[in-house]
Amino acid sequence: MPPRTAALGGRLPERLVRHLITPLLRAAAPLTSPLTPDDYLGLLDPLLDARHPAGRVTALRAETDDATTLLIRPGRGWAGHRAGQYLPVGAQLDGSWHWRTYSLTSPPERRDGLLTITVKAVPGGRVSPYLAHRVRPGTVLRLGPAQGEFTLPPAPRPRMLMITAGSGLTPVMGLLRTLLDRGDACGHPDVVLLHSAPDAAASIFRTELRLARERLAWLRYHEHHTRATGRRLAPGDFERLCPDWRERETWACGPASLLDAIEEHWGRAGLTDRLHVERFRLTPLAPAAATAVGGPVRFTRSGVETTTDGSEPLLEAGERAGVAMPYGCRRGICFGCLAPLTYGRIRDLRTGDIHDEPGRLLQTCVTAAVGPTALDL
Amino acid sequence: MVTTTPTAPQLSPSRIEDLGKELDELRAEITAARGHEDARYIRTVIATQRGLEIGGRLALAVSILPPAWLAGTAMLTTAKILENMELGHNILHGQWDWLGDPAIHSTTWEWDAIGPVDAWKHSHNLLHHTWTNVLGRDRDFGYTVSRLSPDQRWYPFHLLQPVYNALGIPFFDFGVAVYDMEPDGVITGRKSPRDFLRDAAALTRKATRQLAKDYVFFPLLAGPSALPCLLGNLTANTARNIWTHTVIFCGHFPDGVRTFTEEEVADETRGQWYLRQIQGSANIEGSPLFHVLSGNLSHQIEHHVFPDLPSNRYAQIAPRVRDLCERHGIPYVTGPLTRQYASMWARILRHALPNRA
Ligand SMILES: Cc1cc2nc3c(=O)[nH]c(=O)nc-3n(C[C@H](O)[C@H](O)[C@H](O)COP(=O)(O)OP(=O)(O)OC[C@H]3O[C@@H](n4cnc5c(N)ncnc54)[C@H](O)[C@@H]3O)c2cc1C
Secondary structure: OOOEOHHHOOOOEHHHHHHHHHHHHHHHHHHHOOOOHHHHHHHHOHHHOOOOOEEEEEEEEEOOOOEEEEEEEEOOOOOOOOOOOEEEEEEEEOOEEEEEEEEEOOOOOOOOOOEEEEEEOOOOOOOHHHHHHHOOOOOEEEEOOOEOOOOOOOOOOOEEEEEEEHHHHHHHHHHHHHHHHOOHHHOOOEEEEEEEEOOHHHOOOHHHHHHHHHHOOOEEEEEEEHHHHOOOOOHHHHHHHOOOHHHOEEEEEOOHHHHHHHHHHHHHOOOHHHEEEEOOOOOOOOOOOOOOOOEEEEEOOOOEEEEEOOOOOHHHHHHHOOOOOOOOOOOOOOOOOEEEEEEOOEEEOOOOOEEOOOOOEEEHHHEEEOOOEEEOO | OOOOOOOOOOOOHHHHHHHHHHHHHHHHHHHHHOOHHHHHHHHHHHHHHHHHHHHHHHHHHOOOOHHHHHHHHHHHHHHHHHHHHHHHHHHHOOOOHHHOOHHHOOOOOOOOOOOOHHHHHHHHHHHHHHOOOEOOOOOOOOOOOOOOOOOOOOOHHHHHHHHHHHHHHHHHHHHHHHHHOOHHHHHHOOOOHHHHHHHHHHHHHHHHHHHHHHHHHHHHHOHHHHHHHHHHHHHHHHHHHHHHHHHHHHHHOOOOOOOEOOOOOOOOOHHHHHHHHHHOOOEEEOOHHHHHHOOOHHHHHHHHHOOOOOHHHHHHHHHHHHHHHHHHOOOOOEEEHHHHHHHHHHHHHHOOOOOOO
16 A cells, blocks of 8 residues: 555545645646635645645544543644644634644554544633534644654653653653554663542543553553542652652653642752653633733743733833834734734733633734733744 | 815714713624624635636636636636625734634735735725824825815826826726835835835735736636636726725715814824714615625725724624714715715815815
């Protein structure tokens, strides 16, 4: 069988795409200016539009009561990923696209070309309950480029430790599955995985991991149940369950409290450079009250930070701090001042609406920071 | 004096602020109601436009057959009108940014016009929408070459304005592209020659691509139909230009539309800003299809009051804005296309001559 590619949703042989279809589309570009052939192809099937990469949900697998794995066939624009990376996923809810980041749990070279993400429904959340409970096979999701440095080093490490809690297991699962897929010829590292969940039923991937533990000599897997033990995973547990933790390169992902404890512990041992941490929440979010005070605002590209009150437009805060801010009408009309939100919460000064999606384009002239915020400027 | 320069209605400051509050509430109501119906609307228009464009191009490829020429030219004209008006103009205003769709966003959209998008966004979204009908600030009021109000200074070249306005109509998009570069700003020193040259280079690049597509590549591909194909493309571009010129000139220049002085708007409140937008714009009445083809700029008043609300909502809010105007005694300028068009031309003719003492 010829190799298949993600390029046309796995339907066309890679050589045909590479030698015929892609050059043809490139040649047709002057005919569709200022659009591209992709903009027209996307009308036939969104997966054909490489300019706005998309994927189609092909199947769903319940992992626990509130976590679901989505199997996604990526379209032409998908550029691949490295194990452990995450991607922005766009879901259409009531007409508009909402973007959230999810870790890829599939190895980069899955034979069927599918991607998987595992989403845990956050109570009261906008997107995760939809993805975990309501999305149906056939749904088209937008896929941003894979990113993140929570990956395997190029040179294999002989011993590895992985510490996770809750849905923090997802990026580690991407790493583990990649190691599992590697043939025995290249020699497997010795892996210890410590995972914390409320109880067995709430522990994602447990069947797969327990089977792997029985089958593979190089994998040790320990489940910590907070409900039965009445306490969370703590540094004492790492010492006890994995006495040689100092000799292992470590990957950790979970709630902020766990990661903070790990960073501190590794820091004290002077081993920070052997620790990889992935955080699902970039900063603690401030309360959403309309009366909330402002907060420190960082301009990530300019490297400038300033403080604002809850009513000062971000545009003015930036200008005051000497950042070259794009601006226009200063009345929320012209959209000349749009800037992407890196993290944090902002309030639309006209409507009082709060937004906190990273990547969202803000009209800085009519938005103010609510708590610690950063703009990509 | 024969001119009709409407005077400002005498509204008390508190009344103007009430007006502002009511319009803010209307805006909030529509913003909250936006949803999948609106999303479906704009995606349908996009699909229709691209379908018409493909159909038109295919038919023009065999346009040596007269019915194919007619059908192809009609489809391509309609596609180009939709592309500029209901799609380009409105998407570039940020009306659809709330979709969160990078494919339909004011920061990523490019349109099938000679001029680059950035220059237009600056002169249109910023200068025109902020300074609507403020003499000396809104360059769109007469586009720096025409005199449309007795309060504008008369120069002898204005005697020719009926002629150059009429001759310019078929080349309207060229005119807009050159105008967006603000050549007048270089003369007055507002724009540096260096910035001007940079903009001119960007315009040349974009214009070359657009002209090559319509007048070289597609005719060449049409083989024996090359000449009719080229003529079909020329017809479509020209018809689109005549149409956009008509709609745009009827939006601010019919009789009854007010102009303002810089002093009047010096410390404008939000309510006063709304009032100026209403008084500085004129609507055109027509069928739903007409509204779509005009990019809903037939609801120019609603568009100027809420430039970033999705265009498909203007028809719905128009009766409410009109009712609000009636309650506050604010003139609401509207009329059928023929009347607005005649009124606009009368204004061009009238102000070609200096004011009578
Ligand atoms: C790099 C990275 C990788 C991620 N990978 C995964 C993954 O593999 N699987 C997965 O399920 N999620 C993952 N997330 C989290 C995910 O992006 C969303 O934040 C989460 O699904 C909640 O989205 P929502 O729209 O439902 O909630 P929102 O509507 O955004 O938030 C609703 C409420 O939930 C709170 N909240 C938001 N996010 C979280 C959170 N992560 N934990 C607890 N409370 C929260 C908010 O403060 C708010 O009060 C990842 C995040 C990052 C940054």
